[in-house]
Amino acid sequence: MLDGRFANIGWMQELPDPVTKITWDNALLLSPTTANRLGVKQGAMVKVTAGDRSMQAAVFAVPGMADDTAAIALGNGRKEVAGTIATDAGFDAYPMRTTAAMGMLRGASVQATGDTYTFAHTQDHGSIDAALIPSVPHNSVQERLPTLVRETTLESYRHHPDFAEHAVHVPHRLSLWQEGNLDGAQFRWAMSVDLTTCTGCQSCVTACQAENNIPIVGKDQVKRGREMFWIRVDRYFRGADPAKPDGFAVQPLTCVQCENAPCEQVCPVAATVHDSDGLNNMVYNRCIGTRYCSNNCPYKVRRFNFFDYQRRDPIREQQGPMQVKPEYYVETGPDEWLRMQFNPEVTVRMRGVMEKCSFCVQRIAQAKIKYKNEWAKAGGTASGKPNYSIPDGAVVTACQQACPAQAIVFGDLNDPTSKVSKLHAARVSYGLLEELNTKPRLKYMARVRNPGVDHGAGGHGHDHGSGDGHGGHANNGTQNGAQA
Amino acid sequence: MTTFAPTTSTDHDAPAARRRVHGVLAEFHDPHALMHAAEKVRDAGYRYWDCHTPFPVHGLDKAMGVQRTILPLLVFGAGMTGTTVGFILQAFTNASSISLWALVWVTGYPFLISGKPLLSLPAFIPVMFELTILLAATSCVGLMLLLNGLPWLSHPLLGNKRFLRATDDRFFIVIESRDPRFFRSRTEEFLKSLGAKAVEAVEA
Amino acid sequence: MSAIPSHGNSGRLPGFEETDNTADVPGKRATLVLHMDRFNQVTRQVCQVAESKRPPFAWYAAFAVSLSLVGLLGICVNYLIFTGVGVWGLNNPVMWAFDITNFVFWVGIGHAGTLISAILFLFRQKWRTGINRFAEAMTIFAVICAGLFPGIHVGRVWLAYWLFPIPNQMDMWPQFRSPLLWDVFAVSTYFNVSLLFWYVGLIPDLATLRDRAKGTIQQFAYGLFALGWRGSNRHWHRYERAYLLLAALSTPLVLSVHSVVSFDFAVSQLPGWHTTIFPPYFVAGAIFSGFAMVVTLAVPARQMFGLKDMITLRHLDNMNKIILVTGCMVGYAYSMEFFIAWYSGAMYEKFAFVNRAFGQYWWAYWIMVSCNVITPQLFWFKKIRTSIPIMFALSLVVNIGMWFERFVIIVTSLANDFLPTSWDFFTPTWVDMGTMMGAFGLFGTLFLLFCRYLPMVAIAEIKATMPQADPHWPGYGHHHGAGAAHAAHSPDAPHAP
Structure with a gap:
């Protein structure tokens, strides 16, 4: 939200911080060691004093911060100019900013006030790292991390180019039945995400939200774990000690469009089914909301409309008993301009239905119509069965379009020359949780790092790619740049 | 002890009189006495008669000469119908795209579900089983009542x-007037001779 | 009127000075009905509840509490339906919590009723007659409570009828591969068959009430539902066949219902749910919780309505033995889950179970283990099995434990599954709590109404288990030395009021 000028945009507020995963707030970031030493827990309110200037903020200890350093993003919490949406969102760091050093402040002191503050997270609810969720067995995250985010160093990759295949050892994946339902399909849409180039900036998240009419649910609902993003960027710290992480990994995750989708078989009303292109489609007007599909989704990428977040029809004045408005609404009112932010190509979901990533099926449909028309105009209908093809790159998903690193590639697997076919065929390509035989259509390119020389100065930094302005660095060390 | 039983049909019994009484009932105070009496009534060759007890008395069926009911056979048939209906319902709706007329026109709708085959018998078994039980059980109760002529x-x-005490602690034998061997006075005599504590005619 | 004084409600304290008929005397028929040797006494003792002008004060008190909980249920369900499922504490990984926990809990409670009425019938366990009627009633009311939850938990309640294969213009059909749809068929079949079974058993007893009724309304109401039953032996013949068939059909049904409920979990791929042990484990658990609920209900009911001579210590003792056995089976299942998780070597499986015992919900897990496995071991002692206050307390403990079992299975598995990034924690809201309490209120209301207006003990069936019911009973011999019982058959025995 830059210096705060974009603070009043719901999309910006709800977009989680790439590292802390906090939404609707900024926080005073400390390293776990420093937080321990100061005796403050997650969410403790502190008073930061430097000379005659002071501010209050809630603490969030995050692995990778340099010790004895505090950081806070500018732009939030500007009460008088906050606007309707950013009201009460975050803490104002401007009082600490001086012309002497715009982004940094030395010799600040931090003191706990005794109050506590609750953050709304989209990940690791209430804890630095999932491994530290009180009394969750400790090594459980670290144990599974190498299989989820497969990575290696360039050095090691040169010797073991097949490392991604060997991250999980599974016996032959045999089906109990003949799998052939998708044979002979005209298209096989698929996606590839390159973990090496992904920076975790989350542009894809907001792009998807804009494209697919995904509601903003507000801080209270995020706190309850009901954020609606169809694509999320998972963040992991590697290493046994969260105070000194060995590394940091991000992994964008949409619905992976499993060929053997576990969600489909459990839906009692066939509201989520496969189409012949291999897409796992969600049929909103058939959904009755048993939520069983989400329970059976190993990736937990399905999102449920717990309330009528959008109001059933954004164009209509809402009336009647089915339209009870809980306080969770972000009041949009009957404003013509706000209505126009909706994408007319995408259904607006009512409460009680499940939704999820559709691989931007509306864009696929548009491309199909276009190329089928061309094929028909060229006399193709004479041959009967449609055998038009869609050139590689004609369908671009919203997340792919927004990705500055071009880490996301989408295309047709039936076309052996398409970029996605080639990427899927690469040795570093792997499917998340593919040992469950879900046969995901989204595959990751395992991450290959070139860590270079360890300078031995401080911990690893982290990358705030979202463009948040960082101000008020009260430190007596140096802030390392992003290394990964 | 069949001496009181008429040996010929009751042609001297006026039709009007027959209409007046439903039959004759005899009251007994314990199952033991009832059973012995029932054996005698059976041996006397009556057809339209019955015992009425507050609870099923063990061995009375034999004493009365009641034939085994065909209920189990009918219930078996109903159960098998349930199995078939269950299979057809699922195969038609989930694995076929044929249209057929079942009161209204209906069409099957095959979906691609989790890459599974359309016709997957293992997944259909629970519903087939439940429908088997459902049809068997409902028809069991329905047919039992139907065969018993209830509700009446x-x-x-x-x-x-x-x-009134037939549902409490008394045991009755009722011989109906439509029985060819029924002759009111003689039947009453006969029942008294079987050790009935009370015998009386039942108004029609 | 009776020559033998009634032993029903003579103000004895619970657990104090009850006739101990729990020991079997070899070669002798066990006493199932105490202090009664006339059929008439049984009729009177059971019918007096429905015929009395007003029930005991405790009934009113319990009814008031239950009814107000039903009011709470109404508020919660309305709020839920008009606002959205979000009024519950559900979140993204934990999409099912109290709703399905309550569903499985109530379905489980129902199982004891069918077990008593069907399986014990097939095994010719005559002691079932004392408790089968209200155990079956309990089944039906429990299944009603159970059916409530899947009905209201869906996001769009007004479309829940799409679960049934009703022809429609869109040719949309249910998806028969879903365990949830199997559930729809299993639970609705179970409800129908249980209701039929219960009603078939009730017919002769309704006829008894009809024949004893004084008022016209009672006569009409009982008469209507008695269907004109008149105890004809030709009817009894088909009736008994039908009853046997129903028992034979209900036995696989009751085993299938909780198996199908367990398929909701076992057929999914979630670690902690995806377990082949679930069907037998769920059935054992269901019987366990169901018998505990029967004890919970039987102890106050026999006290309140003076049915101690028909629901005797022997019955309670037998039920406690079943609780002990099924409790051990459940304990075995708990340990076997851990063993298999370890033996499988699967990372996610192992974590799911370690997390259950030591993770976020460790307290729920240990409540479950201590209530379901450790406490019922006390039933090894006969003193405890036959002590009314202790068995009542233990049955409550088991009920709590079995509720937590379902909570542990559902919530801990969902909260921490494959990807650590989607982990979350479920916290119930007041609506969750209110709906759960309300279901208990609904159950209580229905059960209390049943106690008040219908025969709580199967009159005809229990008479048939009395020694005098056998025409070959030695007392009917020509020797009049058969004891005092024979006096009951003097012709001048007065008609019951």
Whole structure:
């Protein structure tokens, strides 16, 4: 939200911080060691004093911060100019900013006030790292991390180019039945995400939200774990000690469009089914909301409309008993301009239905119509069965379009020359949780790092790619740049 | 002890009189006495008669000569119908795209579900089983009532004061007037001779 | 009126000075009905509840509490339906919590009723007659409570009828591969068959009430539902066949219902749910919780309505033995889950179970283990099995434990599954709590109404288990030395009021 000028945009507020995963707030970031030493827990309110200037903020200890350093993003919490949406969102760091050093402040002191503050997270609810969720067995995250985010160093990759295949050892994946339902399909849409180039900036998240009419649910609902993003960027710290992480990994995750989708078989009303292109489609007007599909989704990428977040029809004045408005609404009112932010190509979901990533099926449909028309105009209908093809790159998903690193590639697997076919065929390509035989259509390119020389100065930094302005660095060390 | 039983049909019994009484009931105070009496009534060759007890008395079926009911066979048939209906329902709706007329026109809708085959018998078994049980059980109760001629709320016996205790602690034998061997006075005599504590006619 | 004084409600304290008929005397028929040797006494003792002008004060008190909980249920369900499922504490990984926990809990409670009425019938366990009627009633009311939850938990309640294969213009059909749809068929079949079974058993007893009724309304109401039953032996013949068939059909049904409920979990791929042990484990658990609920209900009911001579210590003792056995089976299942998780070597499986015992919900897990496995071991002692206050307390403990079992299975598995990034924690809201309490209120209301207006003990069936019911009973011999019982058959025995 830059210096705060974009603070009043719901999309910006709800977009989680790439590292802390906090939404609707900024926080005073400390390293776990420093937080321990100061005796403050997650969410403790502190008073930061430097000379005659002071501010209050809630603490969030995050692995990778340099010790004895505090950081806070500018732009939030500007009460008088906050606007309707950013009201009460975050803490104002401007009082600490001086012309002497715009982004940094030395010799600040931090003191706990005794109050506590609750953050709304989209990940690791209430804890630095999932491994530290009180009394969750400790090594459980670290144990599974190498299989989820497969990575290696360039050095090691040169010797073991097949490392991604060997991250999980599974016996032959045999089906109990003949799998052939998708044979002979005209298209096989698929996606590839390159973990090496992904920076975790989350542009894809907001792009998807804009494209697919995904509601903003507000801080209270995020706190309850009901954020609606169809694509999320998972963040992991590697290493046994969260105070000194060995590394940091991000992994964008949409619905992976499993060929053997576990969600489909459990839906009692066939509201989520496969189409012949291999897409796992969600049929909103058939959904009755048993939520069983989400329970059976190993990736937990399905999102449920717990309330009528959008109001059933954004164009209509809402009336009647089915339209009870809980306080969770972000009041949009009957404003013509706000209505126009909706994408007319995408259904607006009512409460009680499940939704999820559709691989931007509306864009696929548009491309199909276009190329089928061309094929028909060229006399193709004479041959009967449609055998038009869609050139590689004609369908671009919203997340792919927004990705500055071009880490996301989408295309047709039936076309052996398409970029996605080639990427899927690469040795570093792997499917998340593919040992469950879900046969995901989204595959990751395992991450290959070139860590270079360890300078031995401080911990690893982290990358705030979202463009948040960082101000008020009260430190007596140096802030390392992003290394990964 | 069949001496009181008429040996010929009751042609001297006026039709009007027959209409007046439903039959004759005899009251007994314990199952033991009832059973012995029932054996005698059976041996006397009556056809339209019955015992009425507050609870099923063990061995009375044999004493009365009641034939085994065909209920189990019918229930088996209903159960098998349930299995078939269950299979057809699922195969038609989930694995076929044929249209057929079942009161209204309906069409099957095959979906691609989790890459599974359309016709997957293992997944269909639970519903087939449940429908088997459902049809068998409902028809079991329905047919039991039907074969018993129930519900019949206005049965003549239900109007009899003495008969009220048939659901409490008394045991009755009722010989109906439509029985070819029924002759009111003689039948009453006969029942008294069987050790009945009370014998009386039941108004029709 | 009776020559033998009634032993029903003579103000004895619970657990104090009850006749101990729990020991079997070899070669002798066990006493199932105490202090009664006339059929008439049984009729009177059971019918007095429905015929009395007003029930005991405790009934009113319990009814008031239950009814107000039903009011709470109404408020919660309305709020839920008009606002959205979000009024519950559900979140993204934990999409099912109290709703399905309550569903499985109530379905489980129902199982004891069918077990008593069907399986014990097939095994010719005559002691079932004392408790089968209200155990079956309990089944039906429990299944009603159970059916409530899947009905209201869906996001769009007004479309829940799409679960049934009703022809429609869109040719949309249910998806028969879903365990949830199997559930729809299993639970609705179970409800129908249980209701039929219960009603078939009730017919002769309704006829008894009809024949004893004084008022016209009672006569009409009982008469209508008695279907004109008149105890004809030709009817009894088919009736008994039908009853046997129903028992034979209900036995696989009751085993299938909780198996199908367990398929909701076992057929999914979630670690902690995806377990082949679930069907037998769920059935054992269901019987366990169901018998505990029967004890919970039987102890106050026999006290309140003076049915101690028909629901005797022997019955309670037998039920406690079943609780002990099924409790051990459940304990075995708990340990076997851990063993298999370890033996499988699967990372996610192992974590799911370690997390259950030591993770976020460790307290729920240990409540479950201590209530379901450790406490019922006390039933090894006969003193405890036959002590009314202790068995009542233990049955409550088991009920609590079995509720937590379902909570542990559902919530801990969902909260921490494959990807650590989607982990979350479920916290119930007041609506969750209110709906759960309300279901208990609904159950209580229905059960209390049943106690008040219908025969709580199967009159005809229990008479048939009395020694006098056998025409070959030695007392009917020509020797009049058969004891005092024979006096009951003097012709001048007065008609019951």
